[in-house]
Amino acid sequence: MYAALHLPRFPLQAVLRPAPDLWEQPVALVDPRARGTPVVLEATQPALESGVERGQTATQALARCAGVRIRHRDPSSETAATDVLLQCAYGFSPHLESTAPGLCTMDLRGLSRLQPPEPATLQAWAGELRAVLLAQGLRPRIGVGATPNLARHAALFGEEVHVVTDATGFVASLPVSALEPSSDTARILAGWGLRTVGDLLALDPAELADRLGLEAIGLLAAASTRTTRPLNTVRPPEVWTESWDFEDPVETLEPLLFLLNRFTGSLCARLALGARAAEAMDLSLRLESGARLDRRLAIPEPTRDPAVLQRLLATHLETVRSESAVVGLRLTLETTVPAQRQFGLFETTLKDPRQFQETLGRIAALLGPDRVGTPVKLPRHGVDAFRLAPPEFEGIPPLAQPRPALQAPGLRRLRPAPAATVEAVEGRPVSIRCPIAQGRLVVTLGPWRASGRWWESGAWHREEWDATTLRGQVLRLVRQPEGWTVDALLD
Amino acid sequence: MPNDTQIIELRRFLAERLPRARLGIAPRRTAPDTLATGIEAVDQALVGGLPKGGFTELIAPGEGSGSAQFLHALLRHTAAAGRFLTLVDGADSLDVDALEPEALAHLLWIRCRSTAEALQTTDLLLRDRNIALVVLDLKLNPAHELRRIQGTLWYRFGRLMEQQGGTVLVVTPHPLVSGAAARIVSRTRLDHRDLERSPGALDLRFEAERRRILEADFQRTA
Numbered sequence: 001m002y003a004a005l006h007l008p009r010f011p012l013q014a015v016l017r018p019a020p021d022l023w024e025q026p027v028a029l030v031d032p033r034a035r036g037t038p039v040v041l042e043a044t045q046p047a048l049e050s051g052v053e054r055g056q057t058a059t060q061a062l063a064r065c066a067g068v069r070i071r072h073r074d075p076s077s078e079t080a081a082t083d084v085l086l087q088c089a090y091g092f093s094p095h096l097e098s099t100a101p102g103l104c105t106m107d108l109r110g111l112s113r114l115q116p117p118e119p120a121t122l123q124a125w126a127g128e129l130r131a132v133l134l135a136q137g138l139r140p141r142i143g144v145g146a147t148p149n150l151a152r153h154a155a156l157f158g159e160e161v162h163v164v165t166d167a168t169g170f171v172a173s174l175p176v177s178a179l180e181p182s183s184d185t186a187r188i189l190a191g192w193g194l195r196t197v198g199d200l201l202a203l204d205p206a207e208l209a210d211r212l213g214l215e216a217i218g219l220l221a222a223a224s225t226r227t228t229r230p231l232n233t234v235r236p237p238e239v240w241t242e243s244w245d246f247e248d249p250v251e252t253l254e255p256l257l258f259l260l261n262r263f264t265g266s267l268c269a270r271l272a273l274g275a276r277a278a279e280a281m282d283l284s285l286r287l288e289s290g291a292r293l294d295r296r297l298a299i300p301e302p303t304r305d306p307a308v309l310q311r312l313l314a315t316h317l318e319t320v321r322s323e324s325a326v327v328g329l330r331l332t333l334e335t336t337v338p339a340q341r342q343f344g345l346f347e348t349t350l351k352d353p354r355q356f357q358e359t360l361g362r363i364a365a366l367l368g369p370d371r372v373g374t375p376v377k378l379p380r381h382g383v384d385a386f387r388l389a390p391p392e393f394e395g396i397p398p399l400a401q402p403r404p405a406l407q408a409p410g411l412r413r414l415r416p417a418p419a420a421t422v423e424a425v426e427g428r429p430v431s432i433r434c435p436i437a438q439g440r441l442v443v444t445l446g447p448w449r450a451s452g453r454w455w456e457s458g459a460w461h462r463e464e465w466d467a468t469t470l471r472g473q474v475l476r477l478v479r480q481p482e483g484w485t486v487d488a489l490l491d
Numbered sequence: 492m493p494n495d496t497q498i499i500e501l502r503r504f505l506a507e508r509l510p511r512a513r514l515g516i517a518p519r520r521t522a523p524d525t526l527a528t529g530i531e532a533v534d535q536a537l538v539g540g541l542p543k544g545g546f547t548e549l550i551a552p553g554e555g556s557g558s559a560q561f562l563h564a565l566l567r568h569t570a571a572a573g574r575f576l577t578l579v580d581g582a583d584s585l586d587v588d589a590l591e592p593e594a595l596a597h598l599l600w601i602r603c604r605s606t607a608e609a610l611q612t613t614d615l616l617l618r619d620r621n622i623a624l625v626v627l628d629l630k631l632n633p634a635h636e637l638r639r640i641q642g643t644l645w646y647r648f649g650r651l652m653e654q655q656g657g658t659v660l661v662v663t664p665h666p667l668v669s670g671a672a673a674r675i676v677s678r679t680r681l682d683h684r685d686l687e688r689s690p691g692a693l694d695l696r697f698e699a700e701r702r703r704i705l706e707a708d709f710q711r712t713a
Contacts, residue, residue, distance in 0.1 A: 474685075
């Protein structure tokens with residue numbers, strides 16, 4: 001068995017997918033890239049009922065319906081809609097073909113839940129798939145049949161969910177145009193009085209071929225209820241992006257959050273179908289001034305819970321200030337395979353991991369993602385050679401035995417290190433003047449010289465001194481080519 | 492059939508692992524619930540360590556007061572116990588190079604650049620019931636910023652701790668926290684000779700006293 005998913009009026013569906021409410025309003029789609037004056041390609045039902053017709057110019061459409069919204073055809077939206085269609089379908093069958101824009105064919109053979117392929121089972125399965133697509137803002141028609149061709153015909157000409165049980169009768173009832181004859185042949189067939197495929201099949205194939213040539217063979221093959229073909233299978237792209245361009249610039253938080261909530265819901269549903277989880281979000285706000293505000297939001301623990309993502313986004317947006325309004329936004333998820341862990345009865349460090357990641361997200365929004373995390377030392381020589389990693393406290397073994405004998409006492413680092421004016425005699429510092437210390441240095445130990453990365457760009461070398469002031473402060477002074485700084489103090 | 496010894500052992504095991512679980516046996520008086528610091532003098536003076544569900548203030552006046560050594564020892568002890576510590580670093584002054592990677596793996600480090608940032612972050616952390624121990628390090632924060640902290644803030648933090656069960660150690664250069672359950676005063680004076688010593692060989696002197704019995708302690712011991 002095969003299934004075909006068809007998105008009627010695909011360019012319009014693609015544009016309206018993030019805002020399905022617009023289907024209830026008069027909207028006309030024009031192609032600004034078309035040669036000559038752009039004309040209406042597709043329109044919503046309210047627009048059609050108001051007198052808007054395909055082929056009208058935008059001005060004519062506005063004359064017919066003053067309230068019609070003119071939207072531009074957007075190839076990137078169509079690509080995104082195709083991705084969504086394939087990602088959703090992939091959750092139901094791994095054998096997919098992207099047959100045409102807005103048309104996907106699925107091979108259902110071997111799916112255990114459809115065995116035996118009873119019409120009721122197939123109907124329920126297709127209904128489930130349709131519900132998933134509807135939740136993504138798509139309005140599909142689904143056809144199920146014994147061959148790819150039958151499934152396609154059922155999707156294009158059948159009901160919203162059509163399972164073909166009587167293949168011969170169904171094909172016979174189709175209009176001749178379903179076989180997609182050339183315009184000349186269509187005119188000839190119309191002249192013969194043929195309206196349905198059944199009328200065509202009633203003719204003698206040999207005589208039909210004598211009169212129409214090779215195209216007759218193609219028409220008969222298209223009307224076949226037995227001919228099958230191998231699918232050109234594809235894997236859905238792992239792109240998890242949603243974007244939207246506002247008609248009017250947005251200056252407040254609520255419209256952004258409303259749209260982002262919808263985006264996260266849609267993306268998380270797709271992640272669930274693909275058995276993935278989000279580990280980072282890239283939010284890009286396009287401003288009226290032409291500038292962009294890009295922000296990467298790290299997610300401490302991969303999740304596909306839309307509420308968690310929404311709270312992270314809301315926390316971030318509450319801190320965003322811009323000088324001009326927002327005219328567009330794009331949300332992209334970076335995904336990973338969700339970690340599978342088995343918690344021990346007494347070994348769970350975190351009581352509520354989700355609350356923990358939400359807290360981390362809030363702090364990251366407040367301070368910046370580079371200022372919260374667990375320090376991990378880098379395998380290189382130098383001071384402060386570390387990076388901050390997302391905290392991962394589950395399953396970390398306890399510190400076995402501290403090694404104090406190998407360590408010097410910890411200091412307090414001064415970041416950034418304040419510049420100091422240091423007076424030196426024969427290279428040895430004797431007095432200091434800086435925001436945290438000034439006066440004569442009573443003890444100085446050093447110098448300790450270090451260097452690194454001299455074999456590449458970013459080479460550094462420094463000279464360290466430990467010095468005690470009259471007040472008893474123990475400072476670590478550093479001399480570099482740029483001058484003296486106070487790097488740390490003993491406390 | 493399990494014998495009585497096994498049942499007693501099981502009860503003891505569960506009581507240790509899940510101290511708040513109800514086993515249906517008569518409550519008994521216990522020592523106040525605490526988090527050990529790993530510094531013997533402090534743990535003895537505070538009857539076990541930092542009182543859970545309340546503030547402890549570490550007053551580290553002047554230079555070389557050993558507050559950084561205290562924090563490092565606390566982190567090592569926490570890591571050895573398999574727990575994790577959250578450090579709200581008010582002036583971004585942690586010396587990462589001085590700590591073992593295994594200890595750092597048990598640290599959530601929040602690098603603040605002002606007292607206001609540190610307090611806002613602490614507020615968020617205290618609302619999270621996952622965070623058992625927060626160290627709010629204000630030792631190097633400017634005095635004028637510390638003077639602006641309102642006394643009611645500590646009361647609000649205290650209420651959050653009682654609700655969520657968190658424990659907070661505040662490191663300050665002078666007495667700052669009103670209503671602290673315990674107070675530790677550093678009498679340490681480190682000098683340049685200590686730079687040659689290992690952390691375990693430093694002469695760290697801390698005086699500690701438990702100032703207030705928390706309501707949680709009262710309920711536990713009643």
